Amino acid sequence: MTDEIASYAGEPTLPCNGFPDCVRFDDRGLVPVVVQQEGAGEVLMVAWANAEALRRTLDTRTSWFWSRSRKELWNKGATSGNMQQVKRVLVDCDADTLIYVVDSPGPACHTGHRSCFFREVPLG
Amino acid sequence: MTDEIASYAGEPTLPCNGFPDCVRFDDRGLVPVVVQQEGAGEVLMVAWANAEALRRTLDTRTSWFWSRSRKELWNKGATSGNMQQVKRVLVDCDADTLIYVVDSPGPACHTGHRSCFFREVPLG
Numbered sequence: 001m002t003d004e005i006a007s008y009a010g011e012p013t014l015p016c017n018g019f020p021d022c023v024r025f026d027d028r029g030l031v032p033v034v035v036q037q038e039g040a041g042e043v044l045m046v047a048w049a050n051a052e053a054l055r056r057t058l059d060t061r062t063s064w065f066w067s068r069s070r071k072e073l074w075n076k077g078a079t080s081g082n083m084q085q086v087k088r089v090l091v092d093c094d095a096d097t098l099i100y101v102v103d104s105p106g107p108a109c110h111t112g113h114r115s116c117f118f119r120e121v122p123l124g
Numbered sequence: 125m126t127d128e129i130a131s132y133a134g135e136p137t138l139p140c141n142g143f144p145d146c147v148r149f150d151d152r153g154l155v156p157v158v159v160q161q162e163g164a165g166e167v168l169m170v171a172w173a174n175a176e177a178l179r180r181t182l183d184t185r186t187s188w189f190w191s192r193s194r195k196e197l198w199n200k201g202a203t204s205g206n207m208q209q210v211k212r213v214l215v216d217c218d219a220d221t222l223i224y225v226v227d228s229p230g231p232a233c234h235t236g237h238r239s240c241f242f243r244e245v246p247l248g
Contacts, residue, residue, distance in 0.1 A: 006244055008166065008239060008241055008242065008244075009161075009164075009166040009167075009168070009237075009238040009239035009241070009242075010166075010238055011237060011238050011239070011242060013241075013242055013243060013244040014242060014243050014244065015243070015244055015246060016243045016244065016245055018245075018246065019245050019246075022243065022245060023245065032156050032170060034158050034167055034170060036165075036167060037133075040133075040165065041160075041164065041165025041166060042132065042133040042134075042165060043133075043158055043160060043167065043223055044133070045216065046156060046158060046216065046221040054245075058245065058246070058247050058248040059248040060248075061247060061248075086247070088244060088247070089244065089245040089247065090241040090242075090243065090244055090245070091241065091243050091244070091245055092169065092170065092240040092241050092243075093233050093234070093235050093237070093240045093242070093243075094240075097170040097240075097241075098245070099167055099241050109217050110217065111217050113133075113135060113217070114133040114134055114135050115132060115133035115135070116216040116217040116218075116221075117132055117133070117137075117214040117215065117216050117221075117223050118132065118133075118135060118137055118138060118214075118217070119137060119138050119139070119140045119146065119214065119215050119216075119217075120130055120132075120137040120138070120139055120140065120212060120213065120214055120215070121140055121142075121143050121146060121147065121178075121182065121213040121214070121215055121222070122139060122142065122143075122182070123182050123185060123210070123212070123213065124179075124182040124183040124184075124185075
């Protein structure tokens, strides 16, 4: 963070009272996380975080998640090399969803696609 | 959709086999939905959809969700007037998360903010 005022969606952001006070985890201890590329703004993936994943993300500035299927913490790109550098973490109005704003030089999807959202549902 | 090839995150998108085949709802019958402003790319909100909300979204090209607290379908902006025009619906690699790409002329957050993500969790 520099001296410039932080903003998102064209409005200044407010600091929250600090983790974990400003994040409400669900009854499984999880929140969904939208991973968004800094600058271009594309949504790369959506995954889940528990309190420990969020703590590690804030501490290491790389993206940590909780795998619901493997029931373990994972550090995105630790095996593939496509690490995500976390620039900011935003939290929504009801404190139950996060955005990790990242720089992701490589593909974010395990399929090799830049974004996991590479398929389209036709409108009616 | 025009004749131009649809793309997202700099890559062409693939059509999926049609709703609901290409969307997997969770054991509550829900998927998370990221609502993203077309063009600028800002994430405006994250909410939930069930199959009926998605069907109405595809049919009406306005954004429908399922309220977990009120246990009812809601059409965003139907009371406030800040309707979201849905331009595209994207689905992720494991078919359990959606993006509604919308044009949202007004604020998307019930607080009056442009985006629900107006608060920032400080990095460590």
